[in-house]
Each structure stands twice: as C-alpha cells, then as structure tokens.
Amino acid sequence: MASKAAVPLSQNESPLKQSLLNAKQSHLLDQLQAAGHELSGQDLHARLRGTPHGMGLATVYRHLRQLQQRGLVRCRHLPSGEALYAPTERDEHHLTCVDCGRTLPLRVCPMHDVQLQPQQLDGFQLLFHTLEFFGICPSCQDRQDAP
C-alpha cells in the first residue's frame, strides 16, 4: 500500500499525500493545518462535532495514528500526558516549562539541516522527528527564588 520511497525530513510530500488519504483523514489534516497550532485528539473531536465532518472519538484516534504512520502528522506529549498533533510539514518545535507546563513555540528548528547517517538508521524509513526543550520559565524561576 505505502510507497517505499524515502521521505526526507521537512520535505513537501503533498502529491503522495492526497492519493493515500480517505475523506476523514483529509478532514483531520485540514483541521490541523487550519488551526495553526497543535491540537489534541479531544480537540479535533470537539471541533468537528456538529459539522458535516463530525466523527466518533475512536475514529479520530484511529486516523491520527494512521496519519502518523504515513509521516503526515507528528505528535508530542505534554507533561500532563495529553498528546498534541501537528502536520509534519510544519517544522515547529517547543520549549516547555517543567514546572508550570507553559509551552513556547520555537521559530526555527535547530535540527533543520542536520542529517542522520545511514548507518544510524539501521534500515528504518525516516518519517519525522520531534525535538523538545525543557526548562524553567521566568515566572517559575521567580516563584522558586521567593517562596
């Protein structure tokens, strides 16, 4: 079913994309692209509810997993355990406070130009990556210093 062509990091795979997606998957991807920021499975379910493209929660998660397996969607987990999804074409990563959980998008991806060596891949077909920085935000630093 899936083409075996390598999918380089941060490349446009649109032509491939359309031929592989069914209507529901396209609607999910559209929502993610339109949102401009990451959405959880619950978010997507709530946004589509009531529209002509509404679907059950189980279906949302099923298709999100398939979109991930096709390399079209990446997900990261908040410290709360919630998973947030975004289109992989949006090469955006985050800086998150380990204390309050506040999250800040990084405008540039420091990994953008870095390539893995083939021997590191061990035969894996690379789809996408996640990069996240963790630290303590200014207000939590202040709170820690003056308790």
Add this chain to the structure above:
Amino acid sequence: MASKAAVPLSQNESPLKQSLLNAKQSHLLDQLQAAGHELSGQDLHARLRGTPHGMGLATVYRHLRQLQQRGLVRCRHLPSGEALYAPTERDEHHLTCVDCGRTLPLRVCPMHDVQLQPQQLDGFQLLFHTLEFFGICPSCQDRQDAP
C-alpha cells in the same frame, strides 16, 4: 531552594546534584544510572519493591517529577503513552517505529553541538532536551509491502 545557575546542555552537574537530593531521590537516580537504559515509573517501583529502598508508587512519580524539574532526569513518551525516564547526563536519543513501536538507541546526539540562541529562550532556564526520530522499521516495511 534551587540554585539559579544556568545548567548547560550535556554537562556534569554532579556536585550540585548531591546537595539537592534527599535519600529517595538519590535511590531513584541510582537505579536509572545503574539500569543503563530507560525505565518507566512502574519499572522503578517494581525494582525497588522488596529492597530497603522500596517506596510507594505515588512517591516514585512525585520524585521523578522533581528530578525532572531539577534537570537531572529526562523523560520521553512511547506511542503507548508510557513515560520512560533516563538521567539527562546520558545524552542518548531514539529512533522509534510508528508501526510496531520498536525503539532503537542512537549512539550520538545530533543536537550535541547545537546551541539555542538566547532570544529563542525568552528567559527560560534550559534544563535538557528530548529528540526523537520516528520512522518505519525494516520488518514493518516488509509487512506493508507484502500483506
């Protein structure tokens, strides 16, 4: 309580470490260092059970969070939702199959030399980072090609 000194990526913070940790936190960190690979909260609880250092599950998670907030432990989430913990001093990251979940340690961190620009940090005190690659492992590629 916490020192405000910046903690550079991938640096040895041992002298700081000892003065900040209580006994239970030290035991958790020891286990993680001794294991040589990532452990989940459940793993740690099971390993310590029956030893003189056994502690309740709630305590394990409480201290793991604090170790994270001190930048001594990093965690990543498997697609299954399970969180795996490792000492940040072990600058090791992973390549994970989006299909079967098999995970492969990368021997080198491609981020090792990359520095974030101060204006990107927006006042955050940087503690650690997680970097993960996702793809399809050879056996899942084979299975997809010959269903």
Add this chain to the structure above:
DNA sequence: TGTCCAAATGAGTATCATTCTCAATTCGAC
C-alpha cells in the same frame, strides 16, 4: 437496481499510567 462481502464506523466499555486525597508517619528544631 439488488445482492454480496469487506472495510469503516462509533457508542459504549475497558485499560492503565499517572495524579490526587488524606490520614498516618517521620523529621528537625528547640
């Protein structure tokens, strides 16, 4: 158009890691 089968769907339930609650215990200072 009618029939068949396979795939997709979703409502409800199950799972399971993690967090919360709160009473009991421990610790440190004096």
Add this chain to the structure above:
DNA sequence: GTCGAATTGAGAATGATACTCATTTGGACA
C-alpha cells in the same frame, strides 16, 4: 520530649486512549 511541618503511601479518582462488536457504508458484480 514536644510541636509543627514535611513526607509518605494505600487506595480511589482521573482521563486519555484503545478495544469490542453490532451496525452501516460502499464498491463490485450480476
């Protein structure tokens, strides 16, 4: 030894995600 604060842990609560299975949908073919 006494007091208050901090720590602990057993059990319950939470909540996101996965599973189950009966129903629906859609395409192929007659």
